[in-house]
Amino acid sequence: MDKLPAHITIIMDGNGRWAKQRGMERLFGHRAGTDSVRECCEYAAQIGVRYLSLFAFSEENWNRPESEVNGLMQLMAKAVVNEKPTFQKNNIRFRVIGDLTRLEPSLREEIAQAELETAQNTGLTLIVFLSYSGKWDLLQAATRYGAMCMQAAGQGQEQPSLTPELWANLLATAGIPDPDLMIRTSGEQRISNFLLWQCAYTEFYFTDVLWPDFRKGDLAKAILDFQTRKRRFGLTGEQIIEK
Ligand code: FPP
Numbered sequence: 472m473d474k475l476p477a478h479i480t481i482i483m484d485g486n487g488r489w490a491k492q493r494g495m496e497r498l499f500g501h502r503a504g505t506d507s508v509r510e511c512c513e514y515a516a517q518i519g520v521r522y523l524s525l526f527a528f529s530e531e532n533w534n535r536p537e538s539e540v541n542g543l544m545q546l547m548a549k550a551v552v553n554e555k556p557t558f559q560k561n562n563i564r565f566r567v568i569g570d571l572t573r574l575e576p577s578l579r580e581e582i583a584q585a586e587l588e589t590a591q592n593t594g595l596t597l598i599v600f601l602s603y604s605g606k607w608d609l610l611q612a613a614t615r616y617g618a619m620c621m622q623a624a625g626q627g628q629e630q631p632s633l634t635p636e637l638w639a640n641l642l643a644t645a646g647i648p649d650p651d652l653m654i655r656t657s658g659e660q661r662i663s664n665f666l667l668w669q670c671a672y673t674e675f676y677f678t679d680v681l682w683p684d685f686r687k688g689d690l691a692k693a694i695l696d697f698q699t700r701k702r703r704f705g706l707t708g709e710q711i712i713e714k
Contacts, residue, residue, distance in 0.1 A: 472519070474697075475519060475520060476520065476650075476651035476697055477520070477521045477648055477651055478520075478523075478648050479524070479650065479651070479654065479693075480523075480652070480653045480666065481524070481525050481526065481656070482653070482656070483504060483508070483525055483526065483682040484659055485658075485682045485683070486501045486504045488681055489504075489683045489684065490503075497539055498539065498542040498543075500681075504682045507682055507683055507684075507685045507686060510686050510687050511523065511685070512557070512561070513561055513687075514691070515595055516594050516595035517561070520595055521648075522596045522598065522647060523598070524650065525600065526600045526663075527547065527601050528569070528602055529600075530603065531663075531664065533573065544574070544578060547599075547601065548578050551565075551581045551585050552585075558592065559589070561594060561595065562593060562594030563594055563597050564590065564592040564594070565585050565586055565589040565597050567599045567600075568601070568643045568644060569601040569607075570603065596647070603643070604664040605664050605668070606667065608642050608643050608644070608667070612638060612643075616633065616637075638668070642668060642669070644669055649666075649670070650666060650670060652674050652675075652676060653674070653676065654677075654678065654690075654693050655676075656678055656682045656685050657682065658677070658679040660675075660677050674697055674702065676693045676697065678693070
């Protein structure tokens, strides 16, 4: 428990294949995936993980068939409302990050309501990345920086110096520590335009388990694997021992 990752992020993959294996529609897999979400959240909260983030819907996912997109949005809306008791029972703070301008206003309102109702919770912070992509995040940070520079110029001031700290604060993940561990299910081994800046020193864990089958035992296995890793952040092994 002393080497618990503070922030675990998961690319939940394989819902479609899981459904196909059972001769069912893709949405059946997404629905089953919500059970994995609940179990992993509760487990992470119970063992004391500070942040659990989930890549639920990417910018690219908007290009999926309309029926799947609509079904996924309905599933999200249902989960946001139905899981509130789970959040309160486990002292979970709920947050959603992404380009929410593309969501239905009713879903945006449900999200804002759940964020407000759980804002005082002090246990795990659960972050759902919705309509998110790493490139979108970098571009919106650059746009914000441009606006800061314009404002400074308008007031006759120097442009703010662009440090890694300032940049991190311009990202949609401002205030959230970078992930220590990224898990991707279903055997795929790529980052798929997810947290491009934030994963500079993240440890990656890939498993063949499809997301609807990924349960707390699988999460525990990933954490145990993380605990065997030697993270050096560019330093030598000796320097790390001295630290
Ligand atoms: C990837 O599997 C999964 C998604 C695009 C959606 C994930 C969404 C959920 C698990 C729904 C609930 C989420 C929350 C946060 C309540 P895929 O469709 O790409 O699977 P495939 O690669 O097998 O086709």
